[in-house]
Amino acid sequence: MTLLSPEVIAVLMLDGILFFFASLAFLLSLRIVLRWDERATTPLQYTLQKQAYLVATVIAFIFYLKLPLFLFFIYTLDLLSNILPGAMCAAGVTTATVYGMPLFGLKIANLYLFGLWLAAHRIDMGYPTMPYTRVKFLAYLLIFPLFVVEEALELLHFFGINPHVIVSCCGTLFSAAKSSAVSAFVSLPLPVTLGTFYGLFGLAVWAWRKQRPLLSALANLLFVPVAILSLIAFFSTYVYEMPHHHCPFCLLQADYRFVGYLMYAFLFFGTFFGMAAWLAKRMGYEGWRKWLLFSVIGDFLYVALVSYYPIAFYLKNGVWL
Amino acid sequence: MQKEGLNMVEVKGVSKVFNAGRPNEMTALEDVSFAVGEGELVILKGPSGSGKSTLLSLIAALQKPTRGEVVVASEPVSRFSEDFAALYRRRKIGFVFQKFNLIPSLSVYENIITPLLPEKLDEEALKERAQRVMETFAIAHKANEPARNLSGGEQQRTAIARALVNDPPIILADEPTANLDADLSHAFLSYVGQMKEEGKTVIIATHDPLFFDLAITDREIALRNGKMEGA
Amino acid sequence: MKNLFAFALGSLLRRGAKNLFIFVIFFLMVFVLASVFMVTHALKKEMFTTLSALPQITVQRIVAGRQTQIGVERAERIARILGVSQALPRVWGFYYFPRAGVNYSIVGLESFGQQYRADLQKAADLYVEKLAAEDVMIVGPGVKKSLAEHFYPESFLFVKPDGSLKKVRIAGVFKPQTVLESNDLILMENSLVREIFGMDESMATDIVVRVPNKEEIPTVARKIREIYPDTRVITREDLRISYQNVFDYKSGIFLALFIVAVFTFFIILYDKASGLSSEEKREIGILKALGWKIGDIMRVKFFEAAVISLTAYLLAVTAAVAYVFMAQAPLLKHLFTGFSVLKPPFALPFTVDVGTLALIFFVTVPVYIAATLIPSWKAATLDADEVIR
Ligand SMILES: Nc1ncnc2c1ncn2[C@@H]1O[C@H](COP(=O)(O)OP(=O)(O)OP(=O)(O)O)[C@@H](O)[C@H]1O
Ligand SMILES: [Mg+2]
Numbered sequence: 017m018t019l020l021s022p023e024v025i026a027v028l029m030l031d032g033i034l035f036f037f038a039s040l041a042f043l044l045s046l047r048i049v050l051r052w053d054e055r056a057t058t059p060l061q062y063t064l065q066k067q068a069y070l071v072a073t074v075i076a077f078i079f080y081l082k083l084p085l086f087l088f089f090i091y092t093l094d095l096l097s098n099i100l101p102g103a104m105c106a107a108g109v110t111t112a113t114v115y116g117m118p119l120f121g122l123k124i125a126n127l128y129l130f131g132l133w134l135a136a137h138r139i140d141m142g143y144p145t146m147p148y149t150r151v152k153f154l155a156y157l158l159i160f161p162l163f164v165v166e167e168a169l170e171l172l173h174f175f176g177i178n179p180h181v182i183v184s185c186c187g188t189l190f191s192a193a194k195s196s197a198v199s200a201f202v203s204l205p206l207p208v209t210l211g212t213f214y215g216l217f218g219l220a221v222w223a224w225r226k227q228r229p230l231l232s233a234l235a236n237l238l239f240v241p242v243a244i245l246s247l248i249a250f251f252s253t254y255v256y257e258m259p260h261h262h263c264p265f266c267l268l269q270a271d272y273r274f275v276g277y278l279m280y281a282f283l284f285f286g287t288f289f290g291m292a293a294w295l296a297k298r299m300g301y302e303g304w305r306k307w308l309l310f311s312v313i314g315d316f317l318y319v320a321l322v323s324y325y326p327i328a329f330y331l332k333n334g335v336w337l
Numbered sequence: 338m339q340k341e342g343l344n345m346v347e348v349k350g351v352s353k354v355f356n357a358g359r360p361n362e363m364t365a366l367e368d369v370s371f372a373v374g375e376g377e378l379v380i381l382k383g384p385s386g387s388g389k390s391t392l393l394s395l396i397a398a399l400q401k402p403t404r405g406e407v408v409v410a411s412e413p414v415s416r417f418s419e420d421f422a423a424l425y426r427r428r429k430i431g432f433v434f435q436k437f438n439l440i441p442s443l444s445v446y447e448n449i450i451t452p453l454l455p456e457k458l459d460e461e462a463l464k465e466r467a468q469r470v471m472e473t474f475a476i477a478h479k480a481n482e483p484a485r486n487l488s489g490g491e492q493q494r495t496a497i498a499r500a501l502v503n504d505p506p507i508i509l510a511d512e513p514t515a516n517l518d519a520d521l522s523h524a525f526l527s528y529v530g531q532m533k534e535e536g537k538t539v540i541i542a543t544h545d546p547l548f549f550d551l552a553i554t555d556r557e558i559a560l561r562n563g564k565m566e567g568a
Numbered sequence: 569m570k571n572l573f574a575f576a577l578g579s580l581l582r583r584g585a586k587n588l589f590i591f592v593i594f595f596l597m598v599f600v601l602a603s604v605f606m607v608t609h610a611l612k613k614e615m616f617t618t619l620s621a622l623p624q625i626t627v628q629r630i631v632a633g634r635q636t637q638i639g640v641e642r643a644e645r646i647a648r649i650l651g652v653s654q655a656l657p658r659v660w661g662f663y664y665f666p667r668a669g670v671n672y673s674i675v676g677l678e679s680f681g682q683q684y685r686a687d688l689q690k691a692a693d694l695y696v697e698k699l700a701a702e703d704v705m706i707v708g709p710g711v712k713k714s715l716a717e718h719f720y721p722e723s724f725l726f727v728k729p730d731g732s733l734k735k736v737r738i739a740g741v742f743k744p745q746t747v748l749e750s751n752d753l754i755l756m757e758n759s760l761v762r763e764i765f766g767m768d769e770s771m772a773t774d775i776v777v778r779v780p781n782k783e784e785i786p787t788v789a790r791k792i793r794e795i796y797p798d799t800r801v802i803t804r805e806d807l808r809i810s811y812q813n814v815f816d817y818k819s820g821i822f823l824a825l826f827i828v829a830v831f832t833f834f835i836i837l838y839d840k841a842s843g844l845s846s847e848e849k850r851e852i853g854i855l856k857a858l859g860w861k862i863g864d865i866m867r868v869k870f871f872e873a874a875v876i877s878l879t880a881y882l883l884a885v886t887a888a889v890a891y892v893f894m895a896q897a898p899l900l901k902h903l904f905t906g907f908s909v910l911k912p913p914f915a916l917p918f919t920v921d922v923g924t925l926a927l928i929f930f931v932t933v934p935v936y937i938a939a940t941l942i943p944s945w946k947a948a949t950l951d952a953d954e955v956i957r
Contacts, residue, residue, distance in 0.1 A: 020820035022605070023923075026931045029827055033938050055416070057401045058357075065419060066949040069862050073945055081934050088926055095923070099812050101805070144412075144421040179809070399857060399953045420861045427859025438854045441847075442582045452858040454571040463571070499858070 023092040041074045042160045045153040079130040104185040106265040113176035119169040135292040139301040202249040213246040224312045229294040236290030254325035259337040286314020345538040346373040351405035365391045366563045381542040383560035389542035398422035431500030433510040441485035470498040510541045576871035598884035606892040610916040623776035637771040651784040657772030676761035691742040704739035710751030729766035834939040841943035856952035869944035877936040
């Protein structure tokens with residue numbers, strides 16, 4: 017039996033709508049890429065220009081719907097954890113099928129890609145002749161398949177969940193004992209983990225001081241997985257104040273005052289602008305310095321917030337977990 | 338006569354073909370070239386269907402030429418994207434339309450501020466700018482009257498006020514007196530004098546003889562069947 | 569941006585009639601959806617409160633696929649399983665009272681013995697002397713009321729299986745954990761229950777098992793099944809999941825139907841939004857000629873859609889809260905009491921959670937905005953030149 021909860025139905029329905037729009041944008045983009053001629057004054061070119069607006073609007077709609085929908089998606093998984101034996105939070109539901117983890121990764125990656133696309137579009141619109149039109153729509157043609165894969169994984173995941181099979185809870189999933197990529201990181205010596213984490217942050221700050229957007233983009237790109245893994249391996253245990261509770265999802269629950277939402281918002285904001293600044297510079301947009309600044313601010317807020325927990329714990333108890 | 342200094346509007350070998358390649362193909366403009374200097378007043382005349390409105394809309398970047406180029410203040414406006422064309426119209430052009438084209442359900446004040454709404458202006462600035470043009474064109478007393486209740490002359494003054502509210506360097510007017518009686522037409526003429534004094538570049542498309550051979554006119558361009566006469 | 573927003577508001581008001589129509593329909597749809605979800609959510613909450621009062625493990629004997637009586641000696645054997653702290657035989661059953669047309673649940677208490685539920689324990693402690701001494705019962709307030717309505721204010725005559733009558737006095741009223749139970753629960757001494765149902769001394773209805781360590785419940789359940797293959801062993805967790813599934817399934821089916829309705833509405837909406845009047849077209853042409861970007865016009869259109877859908881959403885949700893929790897959902901509640909075997913009347917406990925509100929939001933507002941997307945684009949890319957010539 018598949019899970020026919022109203023939340024799942026809602027997510028699937030919105031996926032359907034998003035898929036419709038994304039496909040529409042894909043078809044129009046294809047035509048734009050093939051037929052766009054900046055200098056032409058033909059009716060075709062005129063139509064394409066108008067359709068370019070539709071594509072951009074549709075992509076903006078997808079992005080701005082995907083952002084809150086991502087949170088709703090996690091919430092839905094959290095709810096499903098009530099039905100799945102063994103699951104305590106979204107983590108267990110995510111691993112209920114083999115598609116869960118790749119789905120999650122792809123969802124995050126797609127958020128960045130759609131966001132970057134919109135940033136590029138904004139910059140392009142700042143030029144009288146929109147010189148990047150063709151590149152932009154070509155880029156969308158490449159993003160679209162990823163989006164389709166995401167949707168497919170989501171369907172496979174929801175229909176693949178078997179409510180009678182016992183799944184693992186976050187406690188065992190992310191423990192050092194288990195043999196997965198995540199667990200491998202969790203079992204790394206702490207100095208290595210934290211060194212990488214703070215090192216990358218330092219690199220991002222340095223890239224800002226020296227105004228090096230490429231470096232910033234690379235540092236931020238790496239910072240995303242490293243931040244999440246070190247959150248699982250180290251910082252989350254201090255939020256829960258339990259040495260063996262490694263989980264990136266429980267943070268989002270009311271018990272911890274929803275602090276996870278704030279953390280992930282900072283992290284997304286910081287890393288997103290870190291990458292966008294490089295893109296902006298490549299496209300000759302002067303605002304990249306501002307974006308670079310946004311990036312350091314976001315990164316800093318994230319680092320400050322997650323660092324607060326172990327430090328506060330140490331000051332209060334005089335020991336580390 | 339051509340004034341010294343910067344060319345404000347340059348029309349370079351412009352042609353406009355509608356429905357190209359179809360049976361109803363129509364060449365509205367053919368190889369039109371001229372330049373208008375800053376602060377000049379140019380009258381664009383010609384019989385109905387000669388392409389006057391088409392030419393104005395090309396200058397305003399409402400349409401793109403099939404061939405040729407329109408350059409305004411050294412910028413190739415005919416190659417602008419839609420958004421840049423809009424921005425250019427908003428900042429550089431004041432357009433007085435053939436039928437005034439007010440929005441009937443909006444008040445005089447609301448009509449006048451519409452070109453400013455996409456800009457980042459606060460309520461105060463909007464009021465101040467609107468007040469200035471409403472007073473200049475003697476329509477301030479009707480500020481809150483819906484446009485549909487206005488008389489022809491009031492509509493005309495509202496339309497002119499709206500064209501000037503963003504203080505554009507170029508004014509385009511398409512048959513501004515077509516629907517007006519003699520008195521109002523003369524009134525319009527005096528407004529044109531006012532604009533010229535303020536240093537605006539003015540192009541008026543008309544077949545109203547009232548505008549022919551005026552002392553303040555710098556140049557008259559005659560169109561016939563889409564071609565410039567005497568060219 | 570602020571100015572464009574004000575312009576959008578103004579334009580909504582200027583085209584009041586058209587927008588009012590859309591607003592009202594959208595409001596009604598959100599209202600129906602919100603009411604249904606709030607009712608089910610409240611019922612679910614009530615259900616889970618009931619559930620939390622259930623024993624961790626219930627053991628029933630099954631013969632020929634039906635539940636039947638179970639020997640009390642089995643409780644002793646089960647109590648010896650590792651991890652079990654207590655195993656109690658229960659004596660209980662349903663008693664049909666034709667005149668009121670209701671089923672009462674008669675639950676037996678072991679006087680001076682331990683009860684498996686805190687609230688029952690309290691009632692038993694309170695009336696322990698009376699329960700042991702004479703033929704009395706303790707009833708829920710709802711039961712008391714319905715008996716009084718049928719002229720049994722003090723005592724009741726039960727009909728035993730052999731047709732003879734048994735008079736039982738009402739010794740007191742107790743308040744169970746949930747409202748649902750207050751309407752049907754009757755407590756008596758175990759032997760009295762056995763007499764009324766004609767059961768043997770050595771038999772019980774089922775056996776409830778307490779396991780202090782939650783982790784061990786599945787293991788204990790498995791062991792019981794091994795020792796007594798003719799039993800059905802139900803854990804509270806199993807029940808919770810199957811209840812949850814039933815709820816999800818029912819509201820899921822409802823939502824699926826609802827989505828069909830939503831889409832019909834949005835096709836109408838799409839149609840209405842696409843069909844611009846010549847006056848609207850002219851207005852857009854004028855705005856573009858005056859230097860509005862395509863994006864400016866789309867923004868205004870978006871603001872219009874957002875204002876309509878968000879205000880309708882907020883108003884409809886507020887109205888639904890009033891309808892469900894203040895007015896107790898007339899009509900709708902009865903439609904959904906099929907969720908349980910329990911009878912009305914009972915009050916819906918007040919529960920509004922962010923998740924439900926988010927769910928209602930996601931199936932309505934983004935869909936509305938999506939439906940206006942293409943029409944707005946069409947409107948915004950009209951040729952200014954053609955419209956205002
Ligand atoms: N969008 C269009 N499609 C097809 N033909 C057009 C279009 N716009 C203009 N034309 C044609 O181009 C010619 C020139 O039109 P235009 O409106 O420029 O003339 P005009 O000089 O302004 O005339 P009037 O004095 O009557 O306003 C006309 O024959 C007209 O029918
Ligand atoms: Mg004309």
